[in-house]
Amino acid sequence: MQGRGPWQERVRAPGEPWVWFTAVGLTVGLVMILGLLGLVLVQGLKAFWPRRVVEITLKADTSPQFRGSRVLAGERVLERRKRHPAVEVAGPSEDREWQLFLGNKDVYGQAFRFVDVADVERVRMPSGLLRLERTEYGPLLAYPVALESPGAEPLPAEHPAFLATLQQRIEEAHQRRGEIRRLEKKEIGELNRQLEKLHWRLRALERRQAGGGDVSAELAGIRQRQRELEAAYETLAARARELRAAQERDRLVCRLPTGEEHRVPVGRLLSFYAPNDLGWFGRLQVFATRLREFLTQEPREANTEGGIFPAIFGTFVMTVLMSLAVTPLGVVAALYLREYARQGWLTRAVRIAVNNLAGVPSIVFGVFGLGFFVYVLGGQVDRLFFAERLPTPTFGTGGLLWASLTLALMTVPVVIVATEEALAAVPRSTREGSLACGASQWQTIQRVVLPAAAPGILTGLILAMARGAGEVAPLMLVGVVKLAPELPINTTFPYVHLDQKFMHLGFHIYDLGFQSPDSDAAQPMVFATTLFLLALVVVLNLTAIGLRNHLRRKYASGAF
Amino acid sequence: MDADSFQGTAPAGGTAVRLQTAEPRGQADTAPGYDPRLIEIEHFDFFYGPQQVLFDVNLTIPERHVTALIGPSGCGKTTLLRSLNRMNDLIEGAHHRGDIRIRGRSIFDPHLEVIALRKRIGMVFQKSNPFPKSIFENVVYPLRVAGVRQRAVLEEVAERSLRAAALWDEVKDRLHSSALGLSGGQQQRLCIARAIANQPEILLMDEPCSALDPVATARIEELILELKRQFTIVIVTHNMQQAARISDFTAFFYLGRLEEAGPTHKIFTSPKSKRTEDYVTGRFG
Numbered sequence: 001m002q003g004r005g006p007w008q009e010r011v012r013a014p015g016e017p018w019v020w021f022t023a024v025g026l027t028v029g030l031v032m033i034l035g036l037l038g039l040v041l042v043q044g045l046k047a048f049w050p051r052r053v054v055e056i057t058l059k060a061d062t063s064p065q066f067r068g069s070r071v072l073a074g075e076r077v078l079e080r081r082k083r084h085p086a087v088e089v090a091g092p093s094e095d096r097e098w099q100l101f102l103g104n105k106d107v108y109g110q111a112f113r114f115v116d117v118a119d120v121e122r123v124r125m126p127s128g129l130l131r132l133e134r135t136e137y138g139p140l141l142a143y144p145v146a147l148e149s150p151g152a153e154p155l156p157a158e159h160p161a162f163l164a165t166l167q168q169r170i171e172e173a174h175q176r177r178g179e180i181r182r183l184e185k186k187e188i189g190e191l192n193r194q195l196e197k198l199h200w201r202l203r204a205l206e207r208r209q210a211g212g213g214d215v216s217a218e219l220a221g222i223r224q225r226q227r228e229l230e231a232a233y234e235t236l237a238a239r240a241r242e243l244r245a246a247q248e249r250d251r252l253v254c255r256l257p258t259g260e261e262h263r264v265p266v267g268r269l270l271s272f273y274a275p276n277d278l279g280w281f282g283r284l285q286v287f288a289t290r291l292r293e294f295l296t297q298e299p300r301e302a303n304t305e306g307g308i309f310p311a312i313f314g315t316f317v318m319t320v321l322m323s324l325a326v327t328p329l330g331v332v333a334a335l336y337l338r339e340y341a342r343q344g345w346l347t348r349a350v351r352i353a354v355n356n357l358a359g360v361p362s363i364v365f366g367v368f369g370l371g372f373f374v375y376v377l378g379g380q381v382d383r384l385f386f387a388e389r390l391p392t393p394t395f396g397t398g399g400l401l402w403a404s405l406t407l408a409l410m411t412v413p414v415v416i417v418a419t420e421e422a423l424a425a426v427p428r429s430t431r432e433g434s435l436a437c438g439a440s441q442w443q444t445i446q447r448v449v450l451p452a453a454a455p456g457i458l459t460g461l462i463l464a465m466a467r468g469a470g471e472v473a474p475l476m477l478v479g480v481v482k483l484a485p486e487l488p489i490n491t492t493f494p495y496v497h498l499d500q501k502f503m504h505l506g507f508h509i510y511d512l513g514f515q516s517p518d519s520d521a522a523q524p525m526v527f528a529t530t531l532f533l534l535a536l537v538v539v540l541n542l543t544a545i546g547l548r549n550h551l552r553r554k555y556a557s558g559a560f
Numbered sequence: 561m562d563a564d565s566f567q568g569t570a571p572a573g574g575t576a577v578r579l580q581t582a583e584p585r586g587q588a589d590t591a592p593g594y595d596p597r598l599i600e601i602e603h604f605d606f607f608y609g610p611q612q613v614l615f616d617v618n619l620t621i622p623e624r625h626v627t628a629l630i631g632p633s634g635c636g637k638t639t640l641l642r643s644l645n646r647m648n649d650l651i652e653g654a655h656h657r658g659d660i661r662i663r664g665r666s667i668f669d670p671h672l673e674v675i676a677l678r679k680r681i682g683m684v685f686q687k688s689n690p691f692p693k694s695i696f697e698n699v700v701y702p703l704r705v706a707g708v709r710q711r712a713v714l715e716e717v718a719e720r721s722l723r724a725a726a727l728w729d730e731v732k733d734r735l736h737s738s739a740l741g742l743s744g745g746q747q748q749r750l751c752i753a754r755a756i757a758n759q760p761e762i763l764l765m766d767e768p769c770s771a772l773d774p775v776a777t778a779r780i781e782e783l784i785l786e787l788k789r790q791f792t793i794v795i796v797t798h799n800m801q802q803a804a805r806i807s808d809f810t811a812f813f814y815l816g817r818l819e820e821a822g823p824t825h826k827i828f829t830s831p832k833s834k835r836t837e838d839y840v841t842g843r844f845g
């Protein structure tokens with residue numbers, strides 16, 4: 001090395017620590033976000049992975065027995081330090097406990113139990129144990145003994161065709177369940193709707209009769225029709241009763257790990273697998289099946305079991321409706337503000353107000369939506385178009401339409417700001433070119449400015465969707481429910497039911513996590529639901545981003 | 561009215577003088593019986609807010625000839641050109657005194673629709689400004705905004721205008737791809753095609769070649785000589801050779817005043833004003 005010349009005097013640029021500081025800030029932010037996403041992803045997917053079931057034998061002398069038995073079996077959910085170590089015992093593993101998921105809630109009364117590791121004598125993974133998914137009381141963990149059918153020899157579990165037969169019976173029961181559902185929901189529902197219509201007509205006629213009109217012929221016709229419908233109803237109800245009885249006919253006899261015998265009607269079973277006998281690939285198949293069922297099925301048992309399809313669908317429909325409402329509203333407002341309004345203190349004030357609107361707590365928008373949309377607008381709509389149903393509200397109560405509009409109102413500032421920026425970015429020369437061709441200002445906006453600003457407008461919509469799809473608080477006031485009997489878009493005329501209440505993933509998370517009676521059972525569902533709420537937002541955003549890139553390409557150089 | 565006349569004012573508000581043209585260039589190309597006073601600019605002052613940029617301009621522009629506006633930067637050429645189709649209306653605080661008449665009718669007449677005026681006047685800007693649309697839609701844009709819908713008409717106009725702008729052969733196979741994918745020279749010719757699509761009477765061009773290479777410039781100059789059979793062309797240019805090559809008449813502006821105007825060969829060979837001579841010979845500018 002030569003002596004230091006003037007060039008080497010200062011190797012450090014002034015302010016370099018600040019660069020380092022900003023990098024640390026970014027890293028901290030990224031780590032927190034990735035940590036959160038990773039947690040949600042891992043915990044969310046873990047909910048579907050089939051766990052092994054362990055059978056635990058408790059020490060004979062020391063420990064309290066479980067239901068008079070020293071043996072119990074369950075999925076090991078977590079291991080932790082004991083909260084209240086009763087006696088200080090030596091050894092590091094002695095003060096730990098396991099949380100077990102035992103299932104069999106109908107028999108045991110609770111599905112989860114803590115077991116003191118110090119009390120454990122022996123742990124093994126019993127083969128032959130089945131985990132059976134049921135329509136109620138959560139899963140059953142038991143050893144199968146036999147399949148009973150009335151008027152036939154019981155089929156013992158040792159029989160080689162036992163599992164195949166059980167599977168077949170479960171599938172038959174599944175079909176019957178679908179049939180019952182179809183009868184009760186669709187056919188009987190349709191009859192009920194017709195009866196309801198007749199009832200309204202009857203009321204209208206009675207009013208006319210009270211006014212002195214002669215309506216006896218029509219009244220007789222309606223009464224006749226009512227009798228016919230009621231007869232049809234009786235037939236359907238009888239058929240449904242018959243099917244329900246068939247659901248209870250076959251029974252699975254099984255032995256619980258504690259040694260008790262238990263009988264469960266096959267009609268209440270949904271599916272089963274043998275957690276300890278599955279290979280890696282088998283477990284993967286179970287994982288895929290459970291994941292698919294979670295995404296496509298309706299929730300059961302106060303939402304802690306079953307799927308989240310109605311919530312996914314409700315969130316999707318609401319977000320799309322919100323986008324359909326917020327885009328024109330925001331774009332029109334921004335157009336006036338940027339293109340037509342005289343730029344002075346008033347427009348500046350409006351702009352500041354719009355920006356601040358984005359900072360209003362969302363619950364305030366919920367209250368406004370309830371007061372204005374639901375009570376004022378909805379009440380008015382009911383008085384004008386659904387007067388015969390009053391006092392039962394149709395639009396005068398929370399529903400899909402009002403929820404979408406409330407969220408549209410909440411997110412409109414985002415769209416206005418983004419649109420204004422996009423409009424400002426359209427070069428003056430482009431506008432002048434259009435005006436010089438003899439276009440009016442509106443033609444210029446419509447044909448040149450808006451297409452050029454479209455990608456920027458979509459950016460605003462993306463931000464609005466991201467904010468709107470994850471919002472819960474205002475929805476609780478304007479139409480979200482814990483359990484909706486029907487999807488808001490279904491096969492019943494008029495197909496799109498804007499007045500209906502709906503389910504929403506965000507509210508589902510809140511409901512599962514904080515309102516459910518069994519929070520231990522709900523916890524995996526909370527993570528899984530969060531995961532799919534995030535996934536839905538990402539999918540919606542990717543769609544909008546794809547559309548934006550398509551527009552950009554189209555205007556840059558691509559083909560039209 | 562003398563057929564080949566051009567009128568300007570002497571500097572410093574002298575009385576209007578009529579300058580006889582000996583033989584305007586390209587006279588053989590132009591149809592006989594044109595209006596020598598198509599555009600009449602009278603005592604025209606223009607202000608951007610408090611700042612006055614044009615002072616008492618008096619100028620007449622004849623039909624179906626090329627008139628060049630020359631002068632140093634900032635002397636108000638663009639301002640005057642944009643006044644002719646009232647593009648300056650868009651600028652906040654801009655106002656004027658005096659009058660501009662086209663075919664004897666004031667363009668500031670409150671009964672005159674500015675949109676109708678702009679439909680009669682095509683404009684080509686200094687920087688090409690194609691719309692983010694297909695080539696075809698760019699060219700037929702003036703017809704679209706005028707409400708023309710028939711596909712056959714639009715296609716015919718597109719072809720005719722693109723041929724007139726010497727662009728047809730280059731783009732005929734990709735009429736429906738984006739105009740923003742064209743080169744700079746092609747984009748400027750596309751803007752010319754757009755400006756002439758709806759058959760305007762007057763074509764205003766503000767330094768149409770300033771951002772182009774010599775080849776593209778030559779093509780556009782050819783195009784201008786071709787177009788003046790049909791259109792009255794007013795062109796702002798910084799390039800003296802260009803003004804000499806393509807224009808029939810030249811008006812020289814200096815600091816917002818019309819210094820001298822007349823047939824191009826006179827302005828270039830025997831200017832009256834010392835400043836004009838200095839400018840056209842390149843001693844300042």
Ligand SMILES: Nc1ncnc2c1ncn2[C@@H]1O[C@H](COP(=O)(O)OP(=O)(O)O)[C@@H](O)[C@H]1O
Nearest residue numbers: 608613631632633634635636637638639640651
């Ligand atoms: N939009 C505007 N607002 C204010 N002043 C302007 C505007 N446009 C041009 N000017 C001023 O008006 C004068 C004339 O400009 P311009 O007509 O563009 O000159 P030229 O085209 O001859 O170079 C210049 O001094 C310029 O600074």
Ligand SMILES: [Mg+2]
Nearest residue numbers: 637638639796
């Ligand atoms: Mg200029």
